[in-house]
Amino acid sequence: MYDAIIVGARCAGSPAAMLLARDGHKVLVIDKATFPSDTLSTHFITSEGVKSLADWGLLDRVMATGCPPLPDSKIVWGGVEMPPISDPVYTPICPRRTVLDHILVEAAREAGAEIREAFSLDDLLWEAGAVVGIRGHGRDGQPLEERATIVVGADGRNSRVAEKTAAPQYNVFPSATCGYYSYWSDFEGPGMEVYVQDGYGIFTFKTNDGLTCSGIEWPKARFEEARKDIEGSMMATFDRIPGMGERARKAKRVDQYYGVAGADSYYRKPYGPGWALAGDAGYHKDPLLGQGITDAFRDATMLSAALHAGFSGQAPLEEALAGYEKARNEATVMIYQVTNLITANLNPDSNIVRMISTQMEQMASAPV
Ligand SMILES: Cc1cc2nc3c(=O)[nH]c(=O)nc-3n(C[C@H](O)[C@H](O)[C@H](O)COP(=O)(O)OP(=O)(O)OC[C@H]3O[C@@H](n4cnc5c(N)ncnc54)[C@H](O)[C@@H]3O)c2cc1C
Missing domain, CATH: 3.50.50.60 (FAD/NAD(P)-binding domain)
Known part of the structure; x- marks a missing residue:
């Protein structure tokens, strides 16, 4: 018992x-x-x-695996760049x-x-x-x-x-997105990048073994189309951010694509x-x-x-x-x-961006 x-x-x-x-x-x-x-x-x-x-x-055990802290971030919601979310003590990983x-x-x-x-x-x-x-x-x-x-x-x-x-x-709240992610070596860029605008969400995070985990979310209706050519769909979306497509093509993908239909x-x-x-x-x-x-x-x-x-x-x-x-x-x-407001169309307008900004400020100032 x-x-x-x-x-x-x-x-x-x-x-x-x-x-x-x-x-x-x-x-x-x-x-x-x-x-x-x-x-x-x-x-x-x-x-x-x-x-x-x-x-x-x-935390020491996790950091000892070589997982890097992510003090430098670039976060863009609906075309508006947010202040970095890094916490000086409990830096995201x-x-x-x-x-x-x-x-x-x-x-x-x-x-x-x-x-x-x-x-x-x-x-x-x-x-x-x-x-x-x-x-x-x-x-x-x-x-x-x-x-x-x-x-x-x-x-x-x-x-x-x-x-x-x-x-x-x-x-x-019904699922509204689909997406793919994978792992790359030599993917240049800051520790963390997030872009959510114009019907897509892109993220990159530095992780263990010198790799970058990167993925893209699209509206759910795009899943079948993206599945037919995952690499092409990913690269075309990376190309929406100036310089990002080049960085992705210069990097080497070292794992398969993992997909989720939401x-x-x-x-x-x-x-x-x-x-x-x-x-x-x-x-x-x-x-x-x-x-x-x-x-x-x-x-x-x-x-x-x-x-x-x-x-x-x-x-x-x-x-x-x-x-x-x-x-x-x-x-x-x-x-x-x-989350539900943003994922409804992956195209946050200025009201939603203001809500995200307030939420992020509250999270940054909350006693964690
Ligand atoms: C594509 C994707 C990306 C994500 N990215 C992030 C991210 O970047 N950051 C983040 O914070 N979260 C992310 N999440 C969410 C995160 O993965 C989950 O919130 C988290 O894993 C929840 O943890 P859990 O322990 O509740 O469940 P899980 O991690 O799902 O673990 C459940 C465990 O239960 C076991 N189990 C299930 N059924 C049985 C059974 N019948 N008998 C015995 N064992 C069973 C499974 O084997 C599993 O090990 C992501 C999710 C997805 C799908």
Whole structure:
């Protein structure tokens, strides 16, 4: 019998497990993946996310992998250049998920959480209307049951925990974009570039191994056309920024193109009897603004604190989890609206640019 079983061991799951285990709770984490491994995601981390890594004592490990800080940025929304977003203390970074997620998993293991890799959740166990555990299987295919006070779905946007609990969705916004990204060596330019205007969004981030992660988002209707000639579509869009097409052609692409056709944005009620949700399982938005990892880290911190309060009798568990939902929504509502407004046509007008500017100023001055 565990205090918590956490399904999913990446940005939300492993930190939540680490924090609960550090508070003395008995935690099992399962993931169908093994680590280190990649996942479909670029990996820009905001100053708030970098601060989480520092607070957990993990930032030095991430930086030791050779992932460069990104103090120099060029950000253009709707033709208007924004002030750089770099934070002098918690400078944004963009570590490969192969590196980042492995560090998170090992930190959870070191804290005392039991990690079961290559183990898939099949179903939840219920008693008297409450979740009491999981049924899953490992490589041998044999069904296995485990029980816990709470089962946490940190299993991404196709969350099986959310599906099996029928977690109610709200503020749904239909997916509006598609895109591709890849990795280049010798891609000249600042640590980070973002251009969102005239129906496209371009980003570049310096990452591990001297590489640059770069990608482009277009309105969703362009996906089939872009898929027929990914390289040509990418280069034609890079050419919209003076000098960028030349820089991209001079660079050497060292990986395949990874494509996404977009997924709806939503909030889900992140708790119920015997279950809770964290990260993309509970709240998902278009990746354009690079907030998902930061949001998953914040969820891990807030959810583990709520569970600790409930487990240790400091507060009724349901009350603590209601506080988690409220705090999650308050922390994200503005950026969610801004993201939806921008991705609706990738052509922010002056009103939206003003909102983004205000949001960025608030984020820069917020006590992270
Ligand atoms: C193209 C793209 C680009 C992005 N770029 C950025 C960016 O630059 N910056 C940023 O902050 N965010 C970005 N995001 C968003 C970011 O990837 C997510 O917000 C983040 O990964 C959420 O973390 P998570 O732990 O909630 O879920 P995930 O990272 O999705 O992890 C879920 C885990 O659950 C496991 N799992 C799922 N189902 C089961 C099951 N049944 N049994 C066992 N295990 C299971 C999976 O194997 C996986 O390891 C991007 C997303 C996409 C798609």
